[in-house]
Amino acid sequence: MSTDAKPNRFLGAKVSKVTNFVNQKIDINKLTVSQVLVVQEKASKLTEQADDAANLELLIFVIKEGAPDLRDLPDEAFNEFPLDELTKLSTEIMQYSGLSTGK
Numbered sequence: 001m002s003t004d005a006k007p008n009r010f011l012g013a014k015v016s017k018v019t020n021f022v023n024q025k026i027d028i029n030k031l032t033v034s035q036v037l038v039v040q041e042k043a044s045k046l047t048e049q050a051d052d053a054a055n056l057e058l059l060i061f062v063i064k065e066g067a068p069d070l071r072d073l074p075d076e077a078f079n080e081f082p083l084d085e086l087t088k089l090s091t092e093i094m095q096y097s098g099l100s101t102g103k
Contacts, residue, residue: 017096021067021089022081028066028089031097035065039099059090066093 015030031039042058060078064071067089078086094100 019089019092022085026067026069026089028093028096029068031062031066031093031099036097036099039065039094059086062090062093066090066097 016027018025019028020026039058039062042061046054046058056078057075060075063078063086064073
């Protein structure tokens with residue numbers, strides 16, 4: 001009996017689809033359970049009175065985790081995108097991952 005365990009072919013597999021972002025096609029991935037738990041933890045720390053910077057930080061985190069093409073951008077670069085495009089992309093990633101966005 002061999003003690004060499006083969007890695008499970010499902011571990012690390014990504015589920016993705018194409019969506020639009022600033023009038024261009026972009027791949028988004030479903031977030032893993034670990035990523036969802038981090039999003040939920042970060043979101044739970046936000047209050048109704050959270051400042052815009054804290055909300056933007058969470059939005060950028062979701063996008064970087066779910067959109068590989070944007071992962072390497074510095075956070076400051078996200079200031080160059082229209083806010084509604086960032087919000088739509090973040091919402092799409094969360095909904096695709098099975099998270100309710102309250103809509």
